[in-house]
Amino acid sequence: MGAWLNEPLTWGSALILFLWSTVFLLIVLGFVTYAIYYERKVIGWMQLRIGPNRVGPFGLLQTVADIFKLLIKEDTIPRRADRLLFIIAPALAFIPSFTVLAVIPYTEKLYFADLNVGLLYYVALSGITTLAMVLGGWASNNKYALLGGMRSAAQMISYEVPLVISIVGVILLSGSLNLRDIVAAQGGGWFWSWNLFPQIIGFIVFYIAAVSELNRTPFDLPEAESELVAGYHVEYSGFRFAFFMLAEYVYVYAIAALTTVLFLGGWHAPAPFLDFVPGIIWFLLKFAFIVFSLFWIRATFPRVRVDQLMSLGWKVLLPVALLNVFLTALYLELFVK
Amino acid sequence: MNGLLQGLGVTLKALTAPKVTTSYPDEPFLMPDRFRGIQNFIPDLCIVCNQCARICPTDCITLTGKPNPDPEKKGKVIDTFDINFEICILCDLCTEVCPTEAIVMTNHFELAVYSRDELYKDAEWLTDNNTLVRKDNNNIGAPAKGGAK
Amino acid sequence: MIRTEELLLNVGPQHPSTHGVFRIVVKLDGEVITEATPVMGYLHRGTEKLAESLNFTQIIPYTDRMDYVSAMTNNYVLVHAVETMMGLEVPLRAEFLRLIVMELQRVASHLVWWGTYLLDIGAMSPFLYAFRDREIIINLFNELCGARLTYNYMRVGGVKWDAPPGWMDKVKDFIPYMEKKLEEYDKLVSGNEIFLARIKGVGQYDAATAIDHGLSGANLRCTGVRWDLRRDEPYSLYSRFEFDVPIGHNGDCYDRYLVRLEEIRQSLRILKQAVEQFPSDGETMGKVPRVIRPPVGETYVRIESPRGEIGCHIVSKGKAEPYRLKFRRPSFVNLQILPKLLVGETMTNLITILGGIDIVVGEVDC
Numbered sequence: 010m011g012a013w014l015n016e017p018l019t020w021g022s023a024l025i026l027f028l029w030s031t032v033f034l035l036i037v038l039g040f041v042t043y044a045i046y047y048e049r050k051v052i053g054w055m056q057l058r059i060g061p062n063r064v065g066p067f068g069l070l071q072t073v074a075d076i077f078k079l080l081i082k083e084d085t086i087p088r089r090a091d092r093l094l095f096i097i098a099p100a101l102a103f104i105p106s107f108t109v110l111a112v113i114p115y116t117e118k119l120y121f122a123d124l125n126v127g128l129l130y131y132v133a134l135s136g137i138t139t140l141a142m143v144l145g146g147w148a149s150n151n152k153y154a155l156l157g158g159m160r161s162a163a164q165m166i167s168y169e170v171p172l173v174i175s176i177v178g179v180i181l182l183s184g185s186l187n188l189r190d191i192v193a194a195q196g197g198g199w200f201w202s203w204n205l206f207p208q209i210i211g212f213i214v215f216y217i218a219a220v221s222e223l224n225r226t227p228f229d230l231p232e233a234e235s236e237l238v239a240g241y242h243v244e245y246s247g248f249r250f251a252f253f254m255l256a257e258y259v260y261v262y263a264i265a266a267l268t269t270v271l272f273l274g275g276w277h278a279p280a281p282f283l284d285f286v287p288g289i290i291w292f293l294l295k296f297a298f299i300v301f302s303l304f305w306i307r308a309t310f311p312r313v314r315v316d317q318l319m320s321l322g323w324k325v326l327l328p329v330a331l332l333n334v335f336l337t338a339l340y341l342e343l344f345v346k
Numbered sequence: 347m348n349g350l351l352q353g354l355g356v357t358l359k360a361l362t363a364p365k366v367t368t369s370y371p372d373e374p375f376l377m378p379d380r381f382r383g384i385q386n387f388i389p390d391l392c393i394v395c396n397q398c399a400r401i402c403p404t405d406c407i408t409l410t411g412k413p414n415p416d417p418e419k420k421g422k423v424i425d426t427f428d429i430n431f432e433i434c435i436l437c438d439l440c441t442e443v444c445p446t447e448a449i450v451m452t453n454h455f456e457l458a459v460y461s462r463d464e465l466y467k468d469a470e471w472l473t474d475n476n477t478l479v480r481k482d483n484n485n486i487g488a489p490a491k492g493g494a495k
Numbered sequence: 496m497i498r499t500e501e502l503l504l505n506v507g508p509q510h511p512s513t514h515g516v517f518r519i520v521v522k523l524d525g526e527v528i529t530e531a532t533p534v535m536g537y538l539h540r541g542t543e544k545l546a547e548s549l550n551f552t553q554i555i556p557y558t559d560r561m562d563y564v565s566a567m568t569n570n571y572v573l574v575h576a577v578e579t580m581m582g583l584e585v586p587l588r589a590e591f592l593r594l595i596v597m598e599l600q601r602v603a604s605h606l607v608w609w610g611t612y613l614l615d616i617g618a619m620s621p622f623l624y625a626f627r628d629r630e631i632i633i634n635l636f637n638e639l640c641g642a643r644l645t646y647n648y649m650r651v652g653g654v655k656w657d658a659p660p661g662w663m664d665k666v667k668d669f670i671p672y673m674e675k676k677l678e679e680y681d682k683l684v685s686g687n688e689i690f691l692a693r694i695k696g697v698g699q700y701d702a703a704t705a706i707d708h709g710l711s712g713a714n715l716r717c718t719g720v721r722w723d724l725r726r727d728e729p730y731s732l733y734s735r736f737e738f739d740v741p742i743g744h745n746g747d748c749y750d751r752y753l754v755r756l757e758e759i760r761q762s763l764r765i766l767k768q769a770v771e772q773f774p775s776d777g778e779t780m781g782k783v784p785r786v787i788r789p790p791v792g793e794t795y796v797r798i799e800s801p802r803g804e805i806g807c808h809i810v811s812k813g814k815a816e817p818y819r820l821k822f823r824r825p826s827f828v829n830l831q832i833l834p835k836l837l838v839g840e841t842m843t844n845l846i847t848i849l850g851g852i853d854i855v856v857g858e859v860d861c
Contacts, residue, residue: 055357056623057366152504156526156842226617227689235512235615236846309357309683310350311690312617314843315526349686356683357620366627378634380641380656403553437556437647442655451641480641 033121037110041258042072048304055308082247090244091148098145099245099252105137106259113266114189116276116288127188128180131267132173135222138256139165142231145253146241157240160315161231164221167319168228171326172218178211178337179204179271188267192275199281203274210333212272214326219264221322224257225303227310230318265299273299376453379481382438383454386479387427387472391448394422398440398449406434424448427469431457441483453478501529504842508537512615512846515856521837521845528845531837533830538860546820551577551651551787554820559645561822562858564607567593567600567636568800570649572822575730576796576807577651580789588777589653594731595666595769596636596648598762602673603632604801605759608853612752613684615850616693621684628676631669638662652783667770670763677759685756694748698836698848701746708832711825712803713758714852717743717750724799731798736768748851755853758801788815802826802853826858 016022046061046069053060061068086095112127114120124130139162146158180186182204183194195203205212221228232240242253269275273295276288313321368375377383394411407429411422441451452475459465467475507518516537522530542561546554551573558569571593578585585593610625633643640648640656648655684690702718715722723740725733741757743750789811797806803825810819829852836848 051361052619054361054365056620057360057363057627058623059365059367152502155502229617233617233843235617236842238511305354305357308620309353310618311613311684311687311693313689314693315841317692347688349688349691352682353684353687356679360620360624366630378638378641378659380639380659381637382641401553403549403556435556435560435645436642437645438641438655439552439556439647 029121033110034107037107037259037262038255040262041255042076043069044258044261044300045072045075047300048307051301051304052308055305076251079251080248084247084249085244087150087244089150091150094144094148095244096249098141098148099249099256100141101144102138102141102256103252103259105134106256106263109134109263110259110266112188113263113270114192114275115266115292117189119289120189123187123189125185125187128176128186128191128271131188131263132169132176135260135263136165136169138260141256142241145245146231149241149244151244153237153239154241154243157231157233157237157243160233160237161224161241163315164224164228164230164318164322167322168218168221168326171214171322171330172222174327174330174334175211175214175218176271177330177334178208181334181337181341182207188270192270192277195274196277200274200279203272203277205272205274208272208333208337210329210336214330214333215272216268218322218326219268220303220306221318223260223264223303225261226307227313228318229312230315233312235312261300261303265296265303268299269295377455379453381451381453381455381480382436383452383478384431384436384457384467384475385429385441385472386450386452386475387469388448388450389424389427389469389473391446392424392427393446393448394424395445397443397445401439401443403437403439404433404435406430406432407440424469427472429467429472431465431467432462441480447483450483451480452476453480499524506845507534512850513856514611514850514854517854517856517859519833519837519845519849521842523842526841526843528837528840528842531834531845533833535827535830535856535859538856540861542861543820543822546817548816550815551789551817554817555649556645556647558822559647560857561824561861562800562802562805562826562855563644564855565600565604565801566644566646567596567648568798568805570646571597571731572796572798572800572805572807574649574651575798576794576809577787577789579796580792580794580809580811581651581787583652583781583783585653585781586778588657588774589779589781590732591769591773592654592658592779593649594733595766595773596639596646597731598766598769599632599635599666599669601762601801602759602766603629605755605762606632608755608801609680612850612853613690615846616690618684618690621680624676624680624683628673631672635662635665635669638665650780650783651787653778653780655779657779663770663773666766670767670770673763674760677756680756685752691749693843694752694847694851696745697748697840697844698851699745699747700832700836704832704835705746708835709828710803710832711828712799712801712853713751713754714803714829714832716741717754718746719744724797724804728797730796732769733765735772736765738762738765748847751851751853786815788813789817797823800825802855802858803829822861824858824861826852826854826856827861830854830859 050060061071064070064074086092109131111122112124112130142161143158146154179191183191185191224231232242242250245253269292276292278284278286278291394409396409399407399409409427410425412425414421414423438451440449454475502523504521504523505518506521507513508516518534518537520532520534521528542557545557554573555570558573559566561569606625606629610622613621636646637643638659639662640646700718702720705715705718705720719742721740721742726740738761741754741761743754789809791811791813793808793810795806795808797804804823805825806823808821809817812818833849833852837845840848
């Protein structure tokens, strides 16, 4: 794939790239389908229920049925809504969520784009989704949606900052913004060479900020069911709503993959004697664990209040992340050089 | 932090705990004997005393009697007996006052229908609703069980 | 030119957190509430007016539907009022049964509150845990009187059903089970830092304000006033049992939360004693005239429902139907402090405060 990207674009290569991205889109859709199933099952079990079990064997087709229902629903646009922005917003939410996936390496060989500013690309593009939420909330011409959209903007901006700064430690350690190089730097045998342990502070800040960026419980303020009914997407129905949900779950995929790559050693086995297991299996295991932890948290915690959310972001996470950068730099200066 | 971790422990334990939900529409949900479900009506026992219609708090029972076809016997026999389940609250008072247990509760509780008209149950329907009939009716209003009340 | 304006927001009547069809019109400055006006009446069914054309036995099913989360106490307040007017004796066994179901009901009602409050705050699991345990009580009631929510269990002069065989043992088994589950609740929620940050210091008022607004129940006790009708004006058999009246000190949502959880423990304590002292046999229905006609006059009785002081005022002209029937519904009275509490709070706290007051809309609108 990498070679294709560096050559001049021809009709042939464009077609192949297009086909590949279609295949990848299908994979991502498959992930989203079963991530929702997995989430509902896990949360169901944690809540002493059995989760979906009616459609298909073990309820495996439940999400398919749900999506089908959304697709055949009437597409309603409120009369007083800003029609153009209302239509653009769901697509604007989804596109960046899919494009950020391009830079994530799964194994040494399996990756899409070997971008040398991969991390920066991820962070920069994922910020666009916020815009979609604000637009969607504003264009709906609904007060709840507006409040949700404003909260979403405030939250995303204040958590993007600690999220980026918490990764700086990782960048310092591996000396690269390229996600493949970052994983490669974590290789070398045992699991303590993963960034998770030297960068434990960075990891915690990153994890909290990531959950917040995902708008998931306990930071699901923009859609806060019990206060804002559904927040920014309260007026959306049918496939436009499906696009917002899709974007949300694709970001779950992206953040789980990014956490695996940055802190959990990507495709590396936790111990040298486990090297015979293919890297992709390790990647998927770590990935699944991160996704599970997100669902686990959702099943347990109540929602944070909006003012507390802000003060947590600016007064706790940001200073801690900065401290982490400072400590990492100090360590590198004193012991590594 | 400790509180958060303890909470996570509780939910993790619940992950493997026995589940409490039942697969209701697949397996019927069995109610205890005293359950107050849709009434069963036994026309042969009815003496058309009108007590059930009078005690009903929502006035959902309407009944009419006719003279006994057997000229030997006095009194009336039931002609029509309808319960409107749009407004019946299954409060059990009609079975409580019935002196002959002509109207009794059953354990059936599924009343969902496609049309409101179907909720208007007549004597025939109520007579055929004769499964899972409540055994112990404790009709404290009945004179047979001690006249002091 | 930038212009700011206030946002007029209708919270409810269809809203996930207004516990039914309750509506608050709030004026928002950003997310801060500058004015709040509760609008009620969406679930008004005219119970009190309807009662004027019904006899007392027929009113009992209607009381079930006022505070549908705690139907047993509603049953009791009506039959208690009629019994007081007529000076009827209730057999001991019946009175014990009434007390046991009322205390079980208090536990069930507080469990519903606990679950839905956490749902308001944003945690889903506690709701299902609470309903798992409430289901046991509901099933007990179902075995006892044949209904899961609207029991229609009490009658003037006694109760409709005696306990079925083995029922009392099930109640006995439930007490230690529930005590164990309360520890689990504490682990899951009471220590959760996010939860504590959400409710500590929110919706605070002092004892004088609470009394001025006529609050009762946990909403009053959270300010430090030790007032519980079960202890201060014992009705039924409460004077026979030992129990504490838990109070708070700060009068905020957190204290209300603690008071209610402690009340569950105290209810279990009463239940434990009641099950032990339960008479082995006896009548469940006293001697009652065939048609219940309270003498001319009026009476007001009050008892402690899970939500506070529920009262029943009957004016009788000597007929089988009441001339006037008035219920003092604790949810309705407790709600009166809401507009005062909401000013200056954010949208998020609106839900926290409203949930903390513990209203049941069926009772607010009656």
